[in-house]
Amino acid sequence: xxxxxxxxxxxxxxxxxxxxxxxxxxxxxxxxxxxxxxxxxxxxxxxxxxxxxxxxxxxxxxxxxxxxxxxxxxxxxxxxxxxxxxxxxxxxxxxxxxxxxxxxxxxxxxxxxxxxxxxxxxxxxxxxxxxxxxxxxxxxxxxxxxxxxxxxxxxxxxxxxxxxxxxxxxxxxxxxxxxxxxxxxxxxxxxxxxxxxxxxxxxxxxxxxxxxxxxx
Numbered sequence: 001x002x003x004x005x006x007x008x009x010x011x012x013x014x015x016x017x018x019x020x021x022x023x024x025x026x027x028x029x030x031x032x033x034x035x036x037x038x039x040x041x042x043x044x045x046x047x048x049x050x051x052x053x054x055x056x057x058x059x060x061x062x063x064x065x066x067x068x069x070x071x072x073x074x075x076x077x078x079x080x081x082x083x084x085x086x087x088x089x090x091x092x093x094x095x096x097x098x099x100x101x102x103x104x105x106x107x108x109x110x111x112x113x114x115x116x117x118x119x120x121x122x123x124x125x126x127x128x129x130x131x132x133x134x135x136x137x138x139x140x141x142x143x144x145x146x147x148x149x150x151x152x153x154x155x156x157x158x159x160x161x162x163x164x165x166x167x168x169x170x171x172x173x174x175x176x177x178x179x180x181x182x183x184x185x186x187x188x189x190x191x192x193x194x195x196x197x198x199x200x201x202x203x204x205x206x207x208x209x210x211x212x213x214x215x216x
Contacts (some may be wrong), residue, residue, distance in 0.1 A: 012049075012053055013050065013053055013054075015046075015049075016046035016047065016049045016050040016053075017046075017050065019042055019043070019046040020043055020046045020047060020050075023039045023042050023043050023046075024043060026039050027039040027040060027043070056181040056182065056185060057181065059181075059185045059188075060181050060184060060185060060188075063184075063185065063188035063189075063192075068188070068189070068192060070111040070114060070192065070193070071111050071113075072109050072110055072111050073109065073110075073111075073112065074107055074108070074109050075107065075108050075109070075110050075112045075115070076106075076107055077103065077106040077107065077108055077139065077146075078103035078104075078105065078106065080112065080115070080116065081100060081103050081137075081138065081139070082100070082103070084116065084119060084120070084123075084137075085098070085100040088123055088135075088137075091123075091124075091127060092127070092135075093127055093130065093131065095131065095132040095133075096127070096130050096131070096132060096133060096134065096135060097133070097134045097135070098134075098135055098136070099134060099135070099136040099137075100136070100137060100138060101136055101137070101138030101139075102138065103138060103139070104140075104141070106139070106141070106146070108146065108213075108215070110193070110213070111193075114189050114193070115193075117185070117186075117189065118148075118186045118189050118190060118211065119137065119148060119150065121182045121183070121185060121186050122137075122150040122186060122209045123135070123137060123150055124182065125150075125182060125183065125209065126150050126151075126152040126154060126207070126209070129152065129154040129155050129156075129207075130152040130153060130154030130155075130206075131154070131155075132153075133152070133153030133154070133206070134151075134152070134153050135150065135151070135152045135153075136150075136151045136152075137149060137150045137151070141215060142212075144214060144215050144216065145195075145212045145213065145214060145215060146212065146213055146214075146215050147210055147211070147212045148210065148211055148212075148213075149208055149209065149210040149211075150208070150209050150210075151206070151207070151208040151209075152206050152207055152208075153205070153206040154206050154207065155203075155204065155206075156201045156202050156203040156204050156205050156206055156207055157199065157201040157203060157207055158203050159203065162199060162201060165183055165199060166183045166184060166186070166187040166197065167184065186211070190211045190213065193213045193214075194213060194214050195211055195212050195213035195214065196211065196212055197209075197210070197211035197212075198210055198211070
């Protein structure tokens with residue numbers, strides 16, 4: 001699996017690098033403003049992809065070395081969720097509806113950036129596997145735990161992959177972009193927050209990824 005991971009990350013890194021190199025040359029030679037803008041957007045998106053790949057690899061290294069840092073401060077959760085809703089709307093696939101469930105008042109002492117990272121990774125995972133239908137996200141409180149969730153009406157997860165979906169280097173399909181680290185990072189962050197993470201899925205109907213963290 002690790003050998004397959006290195007082969008995959010080599011391919012994934014070369015893809016945006018080749019795009020940046022090729023379109024950087026084309027944008028210099030192109031005079032049409034509209035085409036230049038298209039080239040710029042490809043370069044910009046490729047740069048984002050490259051940064052995300054490197055960031056994921058670094059985060060996994062930190063988790064394995066138990067060196068990931070957390071800066072906990074009071075965070076207004078409804079405000080954070082509304083902020084994420086505004087960002088996610090810009091990334092939605094065609095024919096897919098986005099919904100933010102009701103957000104009851106809640107303040108947590110937590111690392112806001114790490115919480116955002118987990119929810120965003122789960123959302124990005126949902127968009128990769130949802131062609132049509134709906135993606136919703138939110139949270140609820142159960143006793144002394146807060147449960148966050150991202151629910152989709154996508155392709156679902158085969159039964160033989162549910163137990164390993166959070167393992168390193170595992171991807172849902174051969175056609176999936178990325179290197180199979182996003183869910184591993186989510187699991188590591190949630191566990192270091194003192195929580196648990198899981199998924200409920202029916203193949204062909206959709207999935208609900210969830211994680212719980214202590215309310216205190």
